[in-house]
Each structure stands twice: as structure tokens, then as C-alpha cells.
Amino acid sequence: MTDQTVLVVGASRGLGFALAAEWLDRGWHVIATARGRSDGLAALAERHDDRFEIETVDINDADGVRALRNRLDGRRLDVLFINAGIARAIEESPATASERDFLDMMLTNAFSPVRAAEMLRDVVSEGGTIAIMTSELGSIANANGGWQLYSSSKAALNMLMKGYAAKNAADGHTLLLVAPGWVRTEMGGSEATLSIEESIPLVVDMIAASRGKPGLRYVDRFDEELPW
Numbered sequence: 082m083t084d085q086t087v088l089v090v091g092a093s094r095g096l097g098f099a100l101a102a103e104w105l106d107r108g109w110h111v112i113a114t115a116r117g118r119s120d121g122l123a124a125l126a127e128r129h130d131d132r133f134e135i136e137t138v139d140i141n142d143a144d145g146v147r148a149l150r151n152r153l154d155g156r157r158l159d160v161l162f163i164n165a166g167i168a169r170a171i172e173e174s175p176a177t178a179s180e181r182d183f184l185d186m187m188l189t190n191a192f193s194p195v196r197a198a199e200m201l202r203d204v205v206s207e208g209g210t211i212a213i214m215t216s217e218l219g220s221i222a223n224a225n226g227g228w229q230l231y232s233s234s235k236a237a238l239n240m241l242m243k244g245y246a247a248k249n250a251a252d253g254h255t256l257l258l259v260a261p262g263w264v265r266t267e268m269g270g271s272e273a274t275l276s277i278e279e280s281i282p283l284v285v286d287m288i289a290a291s292r293g294k295p296g297l298r299y300v301d302r303f304d305e306e307l308p309w
């Protein structure tokens with residue numbers, strides 16, 4: 082048991098749900114958000130009602146994120162993990178994709194996570210960590226054309242976090258852009274190489290090992306730095 086607290090934003094299912102469950106297993110106090118009802122989170126709440134809270138927020142709703150920040154007044158987060166993300170039009174290029182799909186990904190995967198970090202950073206403890214789920218596909222250096230539009234939204238996320246890190250260096254927070262590997266979830270699909278159990282415990286280990294190391298890193302689950 083520990084007195085540490087993590088907030089996982091976008092935890093209704095998939096990797097975010099697994100992160101919340103993993104930190105609960107490790108004795109943390111966990112605040113998990115969903116956009117609507119999540120049966121998985123409700124079941125976790127039944128088992129861990131003393132250490133588990135469910136909040137409702139859509140990361141694209143600035144007022145909703147601000148309201149969440151206000152509800153956290155007086156609280157201290159050791160880790161803020163922003164996991165929410167979407168993948169649309171994965172086979173498409175700008176010539177064939179719908180503009181709406183691209184804009185939705187840029188909003189949900191890039192703009193909104195960094196806005197949420199800005200809105201919530203003052204409840205992250207001194208020496209605390211802000212982690213955002215990016216992807217190996219967000220690397221411009223390694224790009225090979227796969228999932229072109231989604232990859233671009235994760236590259237934009239990485240760039241926005243570069244700016245965030247420069248502007249908020251005085252916070253002294255550990256800032257992590259986390260690439261979890263290709264994992265079998267609704268987004269990753271059944272062909273993905275990793276099970277959730279092969280990714281998420283390593284992600285949580287990596288975050289623990291990064292504690293107290295301020296500044297921004299783009300890293301995979303093994304704590305290996307990725308080329309931007």
C-alpha cells in the first residue's frame with residue numbers, strides 16, 4: 082500500500098483501463114476518467130472503493146476539464162497520465178480522407194491532451210510526473226507512411242509537448258511521451274503484436290523508474306528513447 086495518487090484520463094477501456102487497474106494492483110489511489118459509463122471501471126470501483134474514484138470528462142470539452150481541475154482543488158497527483166486517443170481513416174491519405182476525421186484526430190490526440198496537461202499541471206505534485214500516451218508512429222524520423230494521418234496527429238502531440246516542456250520547465254515535472262508498443266485493443270486490432278499484459282506493466286515500471294528526472298523524454302515501455 083502507498084499514499085500515492087494517479088489520475089488516468091481516458092480509462093474506460095483498452096490501455097487506459099489497464100493502467101488504472103495496474104496502479105490499483107500496486108496499491109495506489111487511482112482516479113480514472115471516462116466519457117460515459119464504463120462497466121469495467123464500475124467493477125473496479127466495487128472491488129477497491131476506498132482507493133478508487135471515477136470522474137466523467139471528455140478531453141475535448143475544455144469546460145469539462147476545467148471543472149475536473151476544480152473538483153481536484155487541494156489534491157496532489159503524483160502521476161497525471163493522459164491516455165485518451167482515437168484512430169480514424171488509418172488507410173487514408175489527405176487525398177482520400179475526410180477532413181473531419183483528420184481534424185478529430187488532431188483535436189483528440191494532439192491539442193486536447195496538452196491543453197489538459199496545462200489545465201491540470203498545478204495539481205501535480207512537486208517532483209511529480211505528467212505522462213501522455215503517444216505512439217511509436219509519432220516519430221517523424223522513423224515514419225514509413227503507415228497510419229499516415231494518425232501518425233501526424235501523434236507527431237503534432239510530440240511537438241506540442243516540446244513547447245509545453247520549454248514553457249513550463251520551472252515546474253520541475255517529469256514529462257513523458259509514452260509509446261506503448263502495438264497492442265491488441267479496439268484501436269490496435271487483433272493483429273497487434275502485444276497483449277495488454279505485455280505492455281502496460283512495463284509502462285508503469287518505466288514511469289516509476291523515471292520519477293524525479295525532470296524534463297521531457299519520448300520513450301517506449303522499456304524506457305528507451307525514441308527518435309523524434
Ligand SMILES: NC(=O)c1ccc[n+]([C@@H]2O[C@H](COP(=O)([O-])OP(=O)(O)OC[C@H]3O[C@@H](n4cnc5c(N)ncnc54)[C@H](OP(=O)(O)O)[C@@H]3O)[C@@H](O)[C@H]2O)c1
Nearest residue numbers: 091093094095096116139140165166216263264266268269
Ligand atoms: N493500441 C495500440 O497499439 C496503441 C499504440 C500506440 C499508441 N496507442 C495510444 O494509446 C491510447 C489508448 O489506446 P487504446 O489502444 O487503448 O485505444 P481504445 O481501446 O480505442 O481506447 C481509447 C480510449 O480513449 C478514450 N477516449 C477517446 N476519445 C476521448 C475523448 N474525447 N475524451 C476522453 N476519452 C477519450 C476512449 O474512451 P471511450 O470509451 O469513451 O471512447 C477509450 O477509453 C491512445 O492514445 C492511442 O493512440 C495505442
